[in-house]
Amino acid sequence: xxxxxxxxxxxxxxxxxxxxxxxxxxxxxxxxxxxxxxxxxxxxxxxxxxxxxxxxxxxxxxxxxxxxxxxxxxxxxxxxxxxxxxxxxxxxxxxxxxxxxxxxxxxxxxxxxxxxxxxxxxxxxxxxxxxxxxxxxxxxxxxxxxxxxxxxxxxxxxxxxxxxxxxxxxxxxxxxxxxxxxxxxxxxxxxxxxxxxxxxxxxxxxxxxxxxxxxxxxxxxxxxxxxxxxxxxxxxxxxxxxxxxxxxxxxxxxxxxxxxxxxxxxxxxxxxxxxxxxxxxxxxxxxxxxxxxxxxxxxxxx
Numbered sequence: 001x002x003x004x005x006x007x008x009x010x011x012x013x014x015x016x017x018x019x020x021x022x023x024x025x026x027x028x029x030x031x032x033x034x035x036x037x038x039x040x041x042x043x044x045x046x047x048x049x050x051x052x053x054x055x056x057x058x059x060x061x062x063x064x065x066x067x068x069x070x071x072x073x074x075x076x077x078x079x080x081x082x083x084x085x086x087x088x089x090x091x092x093x094x095x096x097x098x099x100x101x102x103x104x105x106x107x108x109x110x111x112x113x114x115x116x117x118x119x120x121x122x123x124x125x126x127x128x129x130x131x132x133x134x135x136x137x138x139x140x141x142x143x144x145x146x147x148x149x150x151x152x153x154x155x156x157x158x159x160x161x162x163x164x165x166x167x168x169x170x171x172x173x174x175x176x177x178x179x180x181x182x183x184x185x186x187x188x189x190x191x192x193x194x195x196x197x198x199x200x201x202x203x204x205x206x207x208x209x210x211x212x213x214x215x216x217x218x219x220x221x222x223x224x225x226x227x228x229x230x231x232x233x234x235x236x237x238x239x240x241x242x243x244x245x246x247x248x249x250x251x252x253x254x255x256x257x258x259x260x261x262x263x264x265x266x267x268x269x270x271x272x273x274x275x276x277x278x279x280x281x282x283x284x285x286x287x288x289x290x291x292x293x294x295x296x297x298x299x300x301x302x
Contacts, residue, residue, distance in 0.1 A: 003086075006110050006198060007063060010090045011044075013108070013205045014061045017092060018046050020209055021059075024216060027052035030059070035259050040065030041086070045262045049269070053220050055097040058265035062258070063088040069113055070255035077188070080121060083113040087256075089126070090205070091249060093266035094212070099232035100222035102132035102139065102180070103239060104212050105266070107249060108205045124197045125187035127162065128208050129170050130215075131180030131239060133232045134284055135292030137301060139215045140181050144298040147184050150207035154192075154200050162186045167295045172242055178293040179242050183211075187248075231285050236271040243267065 018030045028051035036042040043062030048054055069085045089109025096103065108126035130143050144163070151159035166185035171178055184204060189197055243250050243266055253263035279285035 002194070002198065003088075003110070003112065006201070007088055009198075009202060009205070010061055010088060010108070014044065014046065014059050014090050017090075017209060018048075018059050020213065021054065021057055021094070022048060024213065025051035025053045025057075028054070030057075033261070035262065037064050037258065039067070039257060043259070043262060045259075045265060047265055051097070053097060053101070053216065055095050056269045057092070057094045059090065059092040060262050060265060061088075061090050062262065064256060064258060066256055070252055077121075080113045083115045083121075085111060085113050087111045087252075091266070095236070095268045096216065096220070098220055098222055099133045099224050099228040100136075100219040101216055102130050102219075103236070103268075104128065104130050106205075106208045108201045109249075110201070121190075122194065123188045123190040124201050125189060126201060126204050127166055127184035127186055128204070128211065129166055129180050129183040129185070130212075131235075132292060133235050133288065134228070135181070135288050136219070139218070140292070140298045141301055142214060143181070143183060143211050146207055146211035148299060150203045151184070151200075153203070154196070158200075159184070170242065172238060172246070174245075175238065175241075177238070177289065178295065179238060181292055181298070182295070230272070231279075233270055233272040234274055234277060235288070236268040237273045240267055240271055 022029045025048065028048050030046040030048045033045040033047070034042070035045065041062070041064035043060060043064070046059045048057040063086070065084070065086045067084050069080055069083050087109060089107060091107040093105045094103060106128035109124065111123050111125070113121045132139065147163070148159040151162065162184045163182060166182045167178065169185045170180060170182065192200070250263055
């Protein structure tokens, strides 16, 4: 395994994404917070706050080690429970200021579970997804086309499979509602050899900015008022609900005694809940759930 090569790539990916987003924002830069974990490992959290374009953007690198694999990481593989582990990855969440710019999340990671006298067991995971407040078909098609092109060298079935997995994963069962318009999600991925799996991680990581940045540039200067801002804050509540109740990355971080500030940096800076809110039928706010948050084949609309 090329664990150091993966770590080198992840640190470079974090730097590229941060420098690109800071340049796009133009008014704020990322602070850097280096941290160490008592049980082993550490990370580098980078957060941009109160920018002109991005109200909050967090891009976190971590490489942690532990004596026992947390329950969230061994749930799909109970035979690995009790093994020591190391996990590394880059995870990011971007909360834009303009309600017409979608929130976005991305993550790429490697897990290694180890036991004396046995071969290490490794697997990759990751993906990215898009959470609009006001839907736009052009943006959805571009997002999914970029994801499909990143997957294509690895097989025609890869994008459809990981797109469907994303739709299934980023779903709030208590709301009976998708979190966003999807993208890619995969986990426990080791059916290719290590080099191919690592190459796929790079393809996913490297395609995030080409997928997201054109959407930001098209929507960042859209006019909006208090109605759109209040709806954005309301919909951010769904993001909080998912991340705190269902997200495996959040659960892994907390169960592995990770650094709370880094784990919860994905949460938006401002959010509101409103009892029994119902958008006006036929409004752009209603269109979000009636059309955009329904699972569909966006590539067929291109």
